[in-house]
Amino acid sequence: MFTGFDFDVIQRALPYLGQGMLTSFGLTLLAMVGGIVLGTVLALMRLSSIKIISVPAGIYVNLLRATPLILVIFWFYFLVPIAIKHISGDSYAQGIGPFHSALIAFTLFEAAYYCEIIRAGIQSVPAGQVNAAYALGLNYRLATTLVVLPQAFRNMVPILLTQGIILFQDTSLVYVVGLTDFMGAASKVAQRDGRLVEMYLFAAVIYFIICFSASLFVKHLQLRITPPR
Numbered sequence: 001m002f003t004g005f006d007f008d009v010i011q012r013a014l015p016y017l018g019q020g021m022l023t024s025f026g027l028t029l030l031a032m033v034g035g036i037v038l039g040t041v042l043a044l045m046r047l048s049s050i051k052i053i054s055v056p057a058g059i060y061v062n063l064l065r066a067t068p069l070i071l072v073i074f075w076f077y078f079l080v081p082i083a084i085k086h087i088s089g090d091s092y093a094q095g096i097g098p099f100h101s102a103l104i105a106f107t108l109f110e111a112a113y114y115c116e117i118i119r120a121g122i123q124s125v126p127a128g129q130v131n132a133a134y135a136l137g138l139n140y141r142l143a144t145t146l147v148v149l150p151q152a153f154r155n156m157v158p159i160l161l162t163q164g165i166i167l168f169q170d171t172s173l174v175y176v177v178g179l180t181d182f183m184g185a186a187s188k189v190a191q192r193d194g195r196l197v198e199m200y201l202f203a204a205v206i207y208f209i210i211c212f213s214a215s216l217f218v219k220h221l222q223l224r225i226t227p228p229r
Helices: 008-046 051-065 069-088 097-124 127-135 140-177 182-193 196-225
Strands: none
Touching (some): 008 140, 051 097, 069 097, 097 140, 127 140, 140 182, 140 196
8 A cells, every 4th residue: 555655755854844744833833813802802792781791792793603614714815905006005015914814814713703702602601600799799790700710711611622623724814815824824835745645644643643632631631620510
C-alpha cells in the first residue's frame, strides 16, 4: 500500500508545517476568546425583556448561523477594503490583511454559536440562585456577573471547548484568502512537490490526533464537572 510513499517530503516540510500550525492555533485561540466575549454580550441581549435589545441580537444570531462560514470570510476579506476606500476616499487604501480578516470573520461567526451555548447555560442556573442574589441586595448587574455567569460558565466549559475543536477544524477554510495555516501549508507542499497522498494523509492524521485528544480531554473534564447523581 505504501510502495513509493515518500516520508522524507514530510520531514523536509515540518518547519513550514509547524509555522502553519502556529497560525491555526493562534487563529483558533483568538477567535475563541473573542467569540465567547461577544457571544456573552449577545446572550444577555437575547435574554433581555426589552425588544429593542433582544430583537437585533436574535436577528444577528439567526443570520450568522444561516450563512456559510466561507461566505463570511469572503465578506470581510473583499468588502472591508472597499469599505475602507469608500470611507477614507483613498482609492489606494489597503485592506486589513488575510489574518485579521479571517480573525474578524471567525470571531463574529463563532459568536453566534457561542451566544446560544451561553444563553442555554444562563438559563440552566436555577431561579433560586438569582432570587437569593436579589435577597442579598445585589442588583441585576452584580447578580449576573457574580452569581449567574460563574455558575453558567462552569456548566458550559465542556461544550465551549467542543465548539473550540470545531473552530480549529474550520480554520482550514482560510486558504480561500491566501492565509497559510496548517492545511494550507500542507496543500502548498503537496502541490509544489507533487506528493499529494503523503501530505494530505499526514494532515489528516495530525488533525485526527489533535481533535481526538482534545475530545477525550473534554469528555474527562465533563465527568469531573458533572456532579454525581
